[in-house]
Amino acid sequence: MNKQITVKYFAGFREHAGLDKETLSADVETAADVFASLKHRHGSAEPLGHCKVAINDEMVDWDTKVNDGDTVLLFPPVAGG
């Protein structure tokens, strides 16, 4: 069953996607599914473990389930400091 998911892109992902946010309706189970289904947007060839994800402003693991109405934040490899 399709879920309505808002996705936000950051840094390199945002530049590649050409937008910072979009809403999609897709048959996805986990955060990793969202990442995989949006490869054409973020364009990342990084191993998943290099990137991070948050759901509704909570950092989560990639195998976390997404629910209808969730906002999924896709973070490219971070580089603070």
Add this chain to the structure above:
Amino acid sequence: MNKQITVKYFAGFREHAGLDKETLSADVETAADVFASLKHRHGSAEPLGHCKVAINDEMVDWDTKVNDGDTVLLFPPVAGG
């Protein structure tokens, strides 16, 4: 043969000796000999390795020879910082 040695005491050694400096004429070979011969002054029961010594403002080992006219600085255990 006796040597003329100026000895300076610091911190606890100075307080125990009741003076900061004196000149003595003694038959001493090394800095350790000076320390041992002045035990009644500095009063230290510390192992020699806990204390330090300088000759003419140069840090030296306890087995360094003293020469006639040298100034020997007797340092109790240090505690900077």
Add this chain to the structure above:
Amino acid sequence: MWIASDRIEPDQLRDELLDPAAGAYVSFEGWIRNHNDGEDVLRLEYEVYTPVALAEGDKVLEEAKAQFPVLHAECVHREGLLEIGECAVWVGVTAAHRDEAFAACRFIIDQVKVRLPIWKKEHYVKGHSGWVNCERCAVHGHEHPVREAS
């Protein structure tokens, strides 16, 4: 944890950690270097996703306090455009003794660099620019160039 859009003032931040029970204060600052990975850097741009950066930063500080017997620990990270020499991140820790102050300070900056949603784009003297890769990914020896600011 704080995200600052203005200049970081280390001396003011330090003074907020003063404590008569503290015998040791250790601070770390990350400064913008004029070179990285063989390129001459002109300036740097930090993008921060603040809601999560603050929450994750506070988590790091709590972890530090739980692991090491420190009195105070704080961290401030800049966002926006920074010039060469500017302070990008500050960490300050006070403790009774220096062992734990050093250890906690090191722990905090290491974690902040790899866990907070913060990205930096380097603007090079030659006119191009690029997002800098994660330090941990770089250390793990993957194909992308090793780039670390501090």
Add this chain to the structure above:
Amino acid sequence: MWIASDRIEPDQLRDELLDPAAGAYVSFEGWIRNHNDGEDVLRLEYEVYTPVALAEGDKVLEEAKAQFPVLHAECVHREGLLEIGECAVWVGVTAAHRDEAFAACRFIIDQVKVRLPIWKKEHYVKGHSGWVNCERCAVHGHEHPVREAS
């Protein structure tokens, strides 16, 4: 190496180490604690034999620069009477990367504490006072009480 009879100003000392090639700045400060070894401390008195302290401090800084690829390293130690909360010793190190800045800063303070002819006398709230024993001797587990200021 400097011996200071007036207040140490960490922010001014830091600014002297600024360098566009530096990506990391690590500083250590030793502060006067209000307690030590179970006693309430009122104030502290540092006795420094300056000629040898300066020479030995410079040697420590040179050793740090030889061992670690740092850009700048400096150390200032107070002498005389200090009140609770005052800064007794400051160490600042800059380097391209933080690994060596942390390592060199730690090396310097560890060496300064056990090699320089500096002694401290604690004045206690109860009215008595005493010379503080060497940290290294204390660590080595000799009979005298373990006393360390930071």
